Amino acid sequence: MRLRAALATIAVAAAGVAVLGVVTDGFRAATSEGVWRLAVAERPRPLPDATLVDQSGRAWLSDVRGRPILVEFFYTSCPAICGLLASRFQAGFERLIAQSEGPEILLLSVSFDPERDTVTELADYAARLGADGQIWRVVRVNDPIEQRGLLDAFGVVVLPDGAGGFVHNAAIYLVDPEGRLARVYDPDAPERAIAELDR
Amino acid sequence: MSPGLLLFVVLAMPPVAAWLEGSMAGHMLVQIPLLALAGGLVARGAAGGRGVVLAGFNAGGFAGMLVTAFAAAAWMLPRMLDAALRSPLMEAAKFTTVPLLVGVPLALSWPLLPPVARGFIWANLISHAAVLGWLYTVAPNRLCTRYLYDQQALVGAALFIVAIALLVGWGWFAIAGRPIGPWSRGRARGRLI
Numbered sequence: 556m557r558l559r560a561a562l563a564t565i566a567v568a569a570a571g572v573a574v575l576g577v578v579t580d581g582f583r584a585a586t587s588e589g590v591w592r593l594a595v596a597e598r599p600r601p602l603p604d605a606t607l608v609d610q611s612g613r614a615w616l617s618d619v620r621g622r623p624i625l626v627e628f629f630y631t632s633c634p635a636i637c638g639l640l641a642s643r644f645q646a647g648f649e650r651l652i653a654q655s656e657g658p659e660i661l662l663l664s665v666s667f668d669p670e671r672d673t674v675t676e677l678a679d680y681a682a683r684l685g686a687d688g689q690i691w692r693v694v695r696v697n698d699p700i701e702q703r704g705l706l707d708a709f710g711v712v713v714l715p716d717g718a719g720g721f722v723h724n725a726a727i728y729l730v731d732p733e734g735r736l737a738r739v740y741d742p743d744a745p746e747r748a749i750a751e752l753d754r
Numbered sequence: 755m756s757p758g759l760l761l762f763v764v765l766a767m768p769p770v771a772a773w774l775e776g777s778m779a780g781h782m783l784v785q786i787p788l789l790a791l792a793g794g795l796v797a798r799g800a801a802g803g804r805g806v807v808l809a810g811f812n813a814g815g816f817a818g819m820l821v822t823a824f825a826a827a828a829w830m831l832p833r834m835l836d837a838a839l840r841s842p843l844m845e846a847a848k849f850t851t852v853p854l855l856v857g858v859p860l861a862l863s864w865p866l867l868p869p870v871a872r873g874f875i876w877a878n879l880i881s882h883a884a885v886l887g888w889l890y891t892v893a894p895n896r897l898c899t900r901y902l903y904d905q906q907a908l909v910g911a912a913l914f915i916v917a918i919a920l921l922v923g924w925g926w927f928a929i930a931g932r933p934i935g936p937w938s939r940g941r942a943r944g945r946l947i
Contacts, residue, residue, distance in 0.1 A: 587836040
């Protein structure tokens with residue numbers, strides 16, 4: 556009786572640890588965001604193509620190849636985290652302008668609020684931040700289906716906050732020269748991302 | 755229909771599920787515990803309120819309690835809550851595994867546990883609820899991508915209240931020496947502590 560109980564307890568403990576290990580990706584992450592970041596780092600993800608319209612009204616395909624892209628998602632009337640993302644992008648932009656060597660990196664700020672973020676709004680926003688439209692482009696996605704596909708592919712979840720704004724997971728995304736989502740960084744890390752790309 | 759089955763059917767009704775899952779507190783602190791309760795009530799009814807040793811494998815109730823502990827721990831992870839909201843398959847897994855792997859083994863094992871083990875579980879439950887409540891309240895980032903930050907803080911506050919309520923309730927019963935609720939009827943059916 557005791558032996559059976561002991562064996563059953565050991566077996567359950569082993570199975571339980573194994574299950575918890577699986578659902579936490581080897582005890583490395585308890586949140587969806589953490590698991591997503593690990594998964595992307597281990598296996599870069601292909602991205603769907605989308606037509607982007609930048610602050611000057613130019614339309615261009617997102618399938619830029621041959622250079623790394625740092626991407627952030629935002630909306631111009633965001634009162635919170637987008638400001639932090641923008642300021643870190645500004646710092647990254649200044650670093651890119653100052654450095655003469657290293658890979659040609661593109662910074663991309665993608666609005667997920669096409670209703671309010673018209674090209675005019677994007678142009679104002681870009682002017683306020685000093686985004687030049689070459690190294691740093693501020694864009695929107697006209698087609699809602701393409702926008703949905705892009706958000707899903709990057710793992711961005713946008714929820715209405717009940718006050719006319721949105722709550723969204725904030726991160727800096729690295730798209731590699733092959734056009735794949737390759738890394739997800741903390742919101743304050745574009746400079747670290749650029750430094751890593753410089754190596 | 756048994757109370758447990760009825761509770762499960764009510765919880766599985768799409769409007770009820772959507773309503774409870776609409777908030778993080780409703781999902782984590784109401785729906786999941788009630789699913790476990792549904793499983794527990796069914797098992798308790800089937801076993802007549804007694805512990806089940808399962809040919810000796812659950813003697814002392816330790817193996818069953820471990821099943822409950824691991825399954826409950828898995829479903830308390832923020833990523834599992836997100837997964838249940840995102841994937842119908844994971845939602846079905848939640849509705850299956852929480853009653854079967856949390857509620858049923860708890861009901862069948864609790865009456866078998868020695869008082870020391872029950873006290874250990876209560877103490878851990880209270881301390882974990884308090885620590886989790888604090889973590890959810892002060893966490894700078896959203897832990898579930900599908901819920902807003904203020905809902906997370908609400909869960910933190912609710913967990914604090916749960917911890918205090920459990921502490922007061924457990925303390926009272928420890929001092930009064932009287933058990934409560936479904937385990938109170940008769941010595942053979944086990945005790946709270």
